[in-house]
Amino acid sequence: MQRHVIWIVLAALGAYATGVIAFTRGEPVSALWMVIAAACVFLVAYRYYALYIARHVMRLDPARPTPALYRTDGLDYVPTDRRVLFGHHFAAIAGAGPLVGPVLAAQMGYLPGTLWILAGVVLAGAVQDFMILFVSMRRDGRSLGELIRMEMGTVPGAIALAGTFMIIVIILAVLALVVVRALADSPWGVFTVAMTVPLAITMGVYTRWIRPGRIGEVSILGFLGLMIALVYGQSVAASPFWGPLFTFTPEQLCWILIGYGAVASILPVWLLLAPRDYLSTFLKIGAIAALAIGIVIMAPPLRMPPLTQFVAGGGPVWSGALFPFLFITIACGAVSGFHALISSGTTPKLIANECDAPLLGYGAMLMEAFVAIMALIGASILDPGVYFAMNSPAAVVGTDPASAAAAVTAMGFPISADTLQQAARDVGEATVISRTGGAPTLAVAMAEIFSHAVGGAAMKAFWYHFAILFEALFILTAVDAGTRAGRFMLQDLIGLAAPSFRRNDTILPGVIATGLCVASWGFFLYQGVTDPLGGVNTLWPVFGISNQMLATVALMLGTVVLFRMKQERFAWVTLIPTVWLVICTITAGLMKLFSPDPAVGFVAHATRFSAAAERGELLAPARSMAAMRQIIRNDWIDASLCAIFLAVVLSLMVYAVRSCLAARRSAAPTANEILPDAVPAE
């Protein structure tokens, strides 16, 4: 009993903190209550739920050799200290998702997002990561597609692979869109981000020929270069000659990114991709740590109300009501299907002992949820008027301070045009109005928090651009690396029909696959950039649905494996989140398809525009018949995409139910675990 006392105290403190953020009305709540609530909930969940799953559901066995032990080769399979591996795994799963989603979700107030992140990660997200890590660790560290094939069959495996490729395309498009929105008309931001290319090439040459493998020193040199670019960027932006050269419209940036993505993913990796990966990874970890420290030092009050009137729908940032759209808007941070690919990637090949799995699978995901909570805090400490002016589409708030102030005040968040102009001046930008996509909002919040600790108001502009650089840098690295991953995936998929397409000793297949991959995400990026509602409005829900769909697939695999292990009495552990996610993704997918509200349903929107086009009318924002036709075509493509995602979930559900029933009929366990002695050591 005694050893439980401290955990009971933690649980009580967590419950109290959650009560404070949930029930305080009319007076500002300190952000620290959110930090305390999250920390207590996560610690208690880890101590009890993760260990319960480890001991009773999975029955982890410390004596059983892991792939890192029985296949050890010093390269892919290496038994690794769990603390070192935790850093590796966390760096691989934490990206832009947990930063952007919660910022967008703040339009409903801070409470719904907080509760979903806390409940979602404990019961769904961390369970999924942990479960897939376990399944892969017991099967040689194989990938998600292979695991599904082993446990559910060839057809479900192929369906899951094709679905994964589509998710990658959507992720790349939406991430690139976030960067476009953050850098449009911002010469300071564009200059610093552009400078990362020559810097990375210099670093690449250094690690290639001058001092091979010296990651530490080359990263420090690169970081110094970045800081110089960041400081110098202000003068570049102010210069009458250089400023306009680095000022781009969203459409120009879109084409630059598409061209850049194509070139960067074909170049030798040591030249650009690998060195920029060092910069972005270390900057990401450093900035996240600094943000945590900054929030604790500053203890800012939450200025966003706990709930806004947009809970019922009709919000300007994204369309739809709390259910189901909140649960797909915050995907990463609560539950992210993409993690199933990471948990079945390099991490399971590096685990030294089965009992390290809870820390890596469950623990690292809790850390990511903490990042999501920090992003939500960031969005909530801003003046709600500034938040809505930044995140509403130009079609709603216009482009000048007076119209934005009037529109946002009319929403019920009073703000003056002067305040908006001052906010832009503070961060060294021409305007903050309609800077959608989440990244600029988070950057303003980070500037607020960092300048409180270091430099005061005079440093705000520097910190804002530091935050933009940090976000843009790792998003761009994800875009390059993702394009490469998509290219290899496509080469494999096409290679099923034409085997010669898999060859990498000739240039052509790689170039064609890269071109196809870039064209796919470039198409959605262009659609988002030219979308009058800002693009994020349309693309983020599609991304959320696809990501949750992959999570559903991963959790279904987990359920099937539990049934096949004859552990079905514990299957509720994965069944509860599976059922919840199936309800959310299917409802959201069907609403995106068939909702009669044109702001939500793609088909309704297309029908409205088609009817107008037939009458020869132009509907805003289209200014020509060609634009009308483009909007209609985009709607139908988005609708088809949603339909495909729905089909993937439903078909895999049928296969999962069949596999579970078959496993129940069998008297003995049927799980295809790979036994250590079946594989000869390297």
Place this chain on the structure above:
Amino acid sequence: MRALFRRLRDTARLMVGQPSYDAYCAHMAEHHPDRPPMSRADFFRERERTRFGSGGNGRCC
């Protein structure tokens, strides 16, 4: 203190896909004394190629 520093360094290197070269050398000495191990630079390049090659580890959104 030195152990902590080494662990932090290993963590940082593994975050960018570089496992421990010492562990690799130890493995080669124990299991394949007949084969010469790769040099530190070759090991670095081999891991770099694998990280961004076909079947390399992805990263999250």
